[in-house]
Amino acid sequence: MITTVHxxxxxxxxxLIGTVGVLTxxxxxxxxxxxxxxxxxxxxxxxxxxxxxxNPRGQVFAIFVIVDAVAEAAVGLGILxxxxxxxxxxxxxxxxxxxx
Amino acid sequence: xxxxxxxxxxxxxxVLSGGILTITRRNAIHSAISLIxxxxxxxxxxxxxxxxxxxxxxxxxxxxGIMVLFLFVIMxxxxxxxxxxxxxxxxxxxxxAAVAVVGAEVSYFIYRGAGSIHIADVPVPGMPAGLxxxxxxxxxxxxxxxxxxxxxxxxxxxAVVGSVVMAKKRI
Numbered sequence: 001m002i003t004t005v006h007x008x009x010x011x012x013x014x015x016l017i018g019t020v021g022v023l024t025x026x027x028x029x030x031x032x033x034x035x036x037x038x039x040x041x042x043x044x045x046x047x048x049x050x051x052x053x054x055n056p057r058g059q060v061f062a063i064f065v066i067v068d069a070v071a072e073a074a075v076g077l078g079i080l081x082x083x084x085x086x087x088x089x090x091x092x093x094x095x096x097x098x099x100x
Numbered sequence: 101x102x103x104x105x106x107x108x109x110x111x112x113x114x115v116l117s118g119g120i121l122t123i124t125r126r127n128a129i130h131s132a133i134s135l136i137x138x139x140x141x142x143x144x145x146x147x148x149x150x151x152x153x154x155x156x157x158x159x160x161x162x163x164x165g166i167m168v169l170f171l172f173v174i175m176x177x178x179x180x181x182x183x184x185x186x187x188x189x190x191x192x193x194x195x196x197a198a199v200a201v202v203g204a205e206v207s208y209f210i211y212r213g214a215g216s217i218h219i220a221d222v223p224v225p226g227m228p229a230g231l232x233x234x235x236x237x238x239x240x241x242x243x244x245x246x247x248x249x250x251x252x253x254x255x256x257x258x259a260v261v262g263s264v265v266m267a268k269k270r271i
Binding site for chain 1: 101104105108112115116119120122123125128131132135138139142145146148149150151153154157158161162165166169170173174176177178179181182185186187188189190191192195196198199202203206207210214217233236237239240241244245248252255256258259260262263264265266267269
């Protein structure tokens with residue numbers, strides 16, 4: 001029997017995997033992919049509670065989260081292309097112009 | 101019920117193994133393909149919870165849209181040099197410790213709160229009968245959440261213009 005708690009645990013695990021990716025990887029493309037993982041973990045939570053309460057509002061919020069993910073990916077990848085054109089690197093810790 | 105359980109574990113394995121492969125692969129294309137596996141697993145979980153509309157949206161938009169965008173950018177940007185370098189930054193130990201603390205915190209909350217979530221596990225009556233999932237989502241989206249929906253469309257417009265401006269050579 002699969003309960004909501006199973007979904008919450010899975011979502012927490014996916015969130016932690018995404019956080020590890022954001023915090024430890026150097027490649028910006030993979031950092032952006034890890035952000036997608038985090039947003040999907042949020043969506044699993046929203047859908048699980050939407051199912052439990054029999055209420056479609058959770059699914060509406062999941063749609064808004066997906067819209068945010070699309071906007072974030074588009075702008076992030078645009079910034080990445082501009083960055084690569086100017087600095088010739090995609091490693092996050094080599095972009096330190098604002099660091100003294 | 102048993103089929104649901106088996107399917108849940110299959111999809112959960114897809115989600116978690118895809119996620120772990122995404123953050124550990126050296127080659128960004130391999131990461132992107134693992135991320136697709138993970139996203140398909142999430143889509144399967146949506147279907148298990150009777151969110152058919154979001155299942156379709158997940159596959160069409162995430163796997164068909166965002167991942168193609170990622171793959172295009174991976175091909176535009178030369179990642180061969182980055183693949184030869186160190187993959188993890190110097191603070192990885194601190195980061196893992198911080199994530200472990202957050203993980204302990206979250207699992208404690210889930211453990212303590214599991215009882216209160218469990219009560220509601222019987223489907224709540226009062227779900228309008230005869231309405232499909234897509235109709236219910238549409239009713240809610242275009243009725244109650246009309247203003248956020250319009251704001252989201254403006255957000256997408258701003259994102260489209262913003263990404264064109266960012267990627268353009270000369271503004």
